[in-house]
Amino acid sequence: MMKLRLFTPGPTMVSPEALLAMAQPLDHHRTAGFRETLKECVDLLAYVIGTKTRPLVLTGSGTQAMESAIIGCCKKDAQTLVCHAGKFGERWRDILKVYGIPHIEYQQDYGVGFKAAAVAAKFKENPGIKSVIFVHSETSACSISEAEGIAKVCRDNDALCLVDGITAIGTIPFKMDEWGIDIAVTGSQKALMLPPGLGICAVSDRAWKVIDSHQAPAYYNDLKKYRKSMEGNDTPYTPNNQMVSGLKYTLTQIKEQGIENVWARTALLAKGTRAAVVALGLKVFAKDPVDSVTGVLLPDSVDEGKLRKTLRSKYGIHCAGGQGHLKGKIIRLNHMGYVDAVDTVGAIAALEWALAEQGYKFEMGAGTGAFGKVIAAG
Amino acid sequence: MMKLRLFTPGPTMVSPEALLAMAQPLDHHRTAGFRETLKECVDLLAYVIGTKTRPLVLTGSGTQAMESAIIGCCKKDAQTLVCHAGKFGERWRDILKVYGIPHIEYQQDYGVGFKAAAVAAKFKENPGIKSVIFVHSETSACSISEAEGIAKVCRDNDALCLVDGITAIGTIPFKMDEWGIDIAVTGSQKALMLPPGLGICAVSDRAWKVIDSHQAPAYYNDLKKYRKSMEGNDTPYTPNNQMVSGLKYTLTQIKEQGIENVWARTALLAKGTRAAVVALGLKVFAKDPVDSVTGVLLPDSVDEGKLRKTLRSKYGIHCAGGQGHLKGKIIRLNHMGYVDAVDTVGAIAALEWALAEQGYKFEMGAGTGAFGKVIAAG
Numbered sequence: 114m115m116k117l118r119l120f121t122p123g124p125t126m127v128s129p130e131a132l133l134a135m136a137q138p139l140d141h142h143r144t145a146g147f148r149e150t151l152k153e154c155v156d157l158l159a160y161v162i163g164t165k166t167r168p169l170v171l172t173g174s175g176t177q178a179m180e181s182a183i184i185g186c187c188k189k190d191a192q193t194l195v196c197h198a199g200k201f202g203e204r205w206r207d208i209l210k211v212y213g214i215p216h217i218e219y220q221q222d223y224g225v226g227f228k229a230a231a232v233a234a235k236f237k238e239n240p241g242i243k244s245v246i247f248v249h250s251e252t253s254a255c256s257i258s259e260a261e262g263i264a265k266v267c268r269d270n271d272a273l274c275l276v277d278g279i280t281a282i283g284t285i286p287f288k289m290d291e292w293g294i295d296i297a298v299t300g301s302q303k304a305l306m307l308p309p310g311l312g313i314c315a316v317s318d319r320a321w322k323v324i325d326s327h328q329a330p331a332y333y334n335d336l337k338k339y340r341k342s343m344e345g346n347d348t349p350y351t352p353n354n355q356m357v358s359g360l361k362y363t364l365t366q367i368k369e370q371g372i373e374n375v376w377a378r379t380a381l382l383a384k385g386t387r388a389a390v391v392a393l394g395l396k397v398f399a400k401d402p403v404d405s406v407t408g409v410l411l412p413d414s415v416d417e418g419k420l421r422k423t424l425r426s427k428y429g430i431h432c433a434g435g436q437g438h439l440k441g442k443i444i445r446l447n448h449m450g451y452v453d454a455v456d457t458v459g460a461i462a463a464l465e466w467a468l469a470e471q472g473y474k475f476e477m478g479a480g481t482g483a484f485g486k487v488i489a490a491g
Numbered sequence: 492m493m494k495l496r497l498f499t500p501g502p503t504m505v506s507p508e509a510l511l512a513m514a515q516p517l518d519h520h521r522t523a524g525f526r527e528t529l530k531e532c533v534d535l536l537a538y539v540i541g542t543k544t545r546p547l548v549l550t551g552s553g554t555q556a557m558e559s560a561i562i563g564c565c566k567k568d569a570q571t572l573v574c575h576a577g578k579f580g581e582r583w584r585d586i587l588k589v590y591g592i593p594h595i596e597y598q599q600d601y602g603v604g605f606k607a608a609a610v611a612a613k614f615k616e617n618p619g620i621k622s623v624i625f626v627h628s629e630t631s632a633c634s635i636s637e638a639e640g641i642a643k644v645c646r647d648n649d650a651l652c653l654v655d656g657i658t659a660i661g662t663i664p665f666k667m668d669e670w671g672i673d674i675a676v677t678g679s680q681k682a683l684m685l686p687p688g689l690g691i692c693a694v695s696d697r698a699w700k701v702i703d704s705h706q707a708p709a710y711y712n713d714l715k716k717y718r719k720s721m722e723g724n725d726t727p728y729t730p731n732n733q734m735v736s737g738l739k740y741t742l743t744q745i746k747e748q749g750i751e752n753v754w755a756r757t758a759l760l761a762k763g764t765r766a767a768v769v770a771l772g773l774k775v776f777a778k779d780p781v782d783s784v785t786g787v788l789l790p791d792s793v794d795e796g797k798l799r800k801t802l803r804s805k806y807g808i809h810c811a812g813g814q815g816h817l818k819g820k821i822i823r824l825n826h827m828g829y830v831d832a833v834d835t836v837g838a839i840a841a842l843e844w845a846l847a848e849q850g851y852k853f854e855m856g857a858g859t860g861a862f863g864k865v866i867a868a869g
Contacts, residue, residue, distance in 0.1 A: 119517070126517070129514075141499050173551040174550050176711050176728045211707075330708060354687065
């Protein structure tokens with residue numbers, strides 16, 4: 114009877130309806146039916162990402178999709194600027210290292226977002242930069258970077274702009290074409306409300322020019338093969354067609370709701386949660402907090418491991434801990450995808466109960482009350 | 492009301508039970524529960540593959556798993572022998588090309604299997620060969636190669652033996668450790684009776700020595716990362732945990748049935764189908780036919796496209812056509828996984844009806860009768 118509620122910033126909760134869409138009898142993927150489903154998914158993905166390009170659907174994780182983009186766009190005879198202030202930014206730096214792609218690291222503390230002006234300064238210092246990689250919503254540090262501004266700086270400097278949008282797309286305002294983003298990557302297990310298993314990669318015409326100018330140093334991750342197959346609404350290798358069925362369902366839900374409304378709902382949940390955190394006398398982690406996930410900085414008196422264990426075992430609330438040097442210091446509460454105000458107020462209430470169990474002093478109901486005021490004000 | 496029966500050699504049919512196992516509420520993957528499920532899957536995979544090693548579970552396709560193995564085991568300072576007589580062997584050759592790995596091609600006609608003695612001769616001609624790649628069951632050409640014998644030749648010549656076992660493992664006798672295979676790869680959508688989306692790669696100690704001797708030219712596909720995480724029954728990147736739940740279900744079914752009984756059932760279905768093909772006055776494609784899939788060579792008077800269309804639209808039987816130069820000339824009927832004698836006799840009957848529709852002359856019931864005799868004799 115324990116009801117489990119995933120408050121982790123991926124995998125996020127999957128609706129019973131989406132699970133049942135994926136439980137339908139499986140058809141073959143080389144059929145008119147699958148091609149039609151894939152085409153609809155690509156149309157809907159283009160809507161969610163804000164692009165007229167045809168996003169590519171890869172069977173794998175977000176990491177794999179990002180790797181495909183990096184090895185296609187970041188050439189060995191050019192310089193890449195990689196911005197990192199968290200675990201995922203560090204991962205993209207590691208990919209550049211493995212492939213021996215020349216790069217400049219722009220590192221900041223966890224929780225600090227990247228600003229357009231500072232990226233512009235990096236271009237002045239290093240005029241050879243041909244591509245920039247950054248994480249729009251850095252899940253590990255709960256922070257946001259200036260995607261629109263950085264994209265403009267890249268355009269102004271004739272460099273490609275590669276965005277890890279894994280916890281941004283479908284969560285916070287994201288307008289690939291309008292902002293001039295060249296690569297937009299996401300995964301199925303975040304705002305797309307599905308299990309992990311699909312990676313999405315949208316590619317601008319500018320990026321295709323670079324990708325087409327050389328042979329990517331990989332086979333499965335060569336984006337050119339996906340583009341070619343996509344012309345016939347097909348995939349170069351056997352796709353996870355079960356998940357593509359689920360994707361059609363969840364993307365249709367997003368379209369019906371309207372992407373702006375999804376962004377607004379996510380922002381409201383995040384705003385309410387931040388208010389609750391403050392009302393409980395705790396601090397919001399991240400100097401530049403993002404709306405996809407809220408980081409809660411715990412006082413030394415609270416045992417993070419014990420807190421999360423109580424939340425899960427007693428109340429069915431599974432939230433994430435910190436990563437890297439933030440391990441043991443923060444918990445993270447998700448606002449992406451199939452989660453609403455009632456779920457979230459429940460998580461805040463459970464957080465209060467678990468904090469009380471550890472003797473932390475606060476007024477019971479202060480968090481849920483503060484959250485409620487934000488929701489009521491809409 | 493149209494009942495669809497997938498007779499394609501992957502994706503194969505998925506049982507409602509497996510679909511419902513995957514439709515259970517989704518949990519997070521960094522939990523004791525997931526680690527326990529993954530551990531059970533790895534134990535069961537080791538049983539199915541015939542190994543004491545700990546098979547790695549990758550989120551992606553069989554191609555991706557095979558690519559991971561190739562770039563780990565086939566070094567740029569050594570020579571690889573790649574045997575190809577079909578689309579999948581050609582794919583592994585293409586991967587070697589993309590990565591600039593020195594290789595010798597051993598090409599045969601579609602339908603012809605690779606023999607141990609001939610591979611031994613290749614070693615005599617080229618003493619520098621350090622690894623051999625071949626496809627145990629070449630789905631595109633419906634043929635089988637001598638896995639046990641080729642593995643022994645590799646051992647005798649101190650070379651690694653990399654086997655594409657994607658339509659062999661869980662289908663035909665496969666004994667990784669006993670035969671001395673170094674890399675055994677499979678995917679979820681064949682004998683493992685699941686949708687596409689997981690790749691499996693088992694690695695021998697000999698292979699790990701080579702993999703450990705250099706940095707693989709990739710990030711997501713670096714097997715060392717999977718081994719390290721697997722020590723704690725974990726994965727380096729977010730896994731498709733929905734499919735791992737399904738995998739536990741289907742592998743448990745295989746274990747309960749006994750892998751030898753699965754092999755025997757597959758062999759009987761293939762034997763019966765071959766008998767039916769002959770009784771219908773048709774020819775079995777492949778000089779060295781494999782039991783995972785039967786290729787049926789059509790006479791010129793029969794229109795392959797029309798035949799398959801009739802089979803699917805009128806009778807719900809979806810079988811595969813030919814690939815490469817076999818397109819339009821053969822159809823292929825699957826015997827892997829969740830398919831039994833009743834399904835298969837139905838497919839043969841439907842084939843008779845569709846042949847009759849095109850005016851092909853034969854005695855109605857000759858195919859189902861011949862199939863029945865094989866099944867009755869057990």
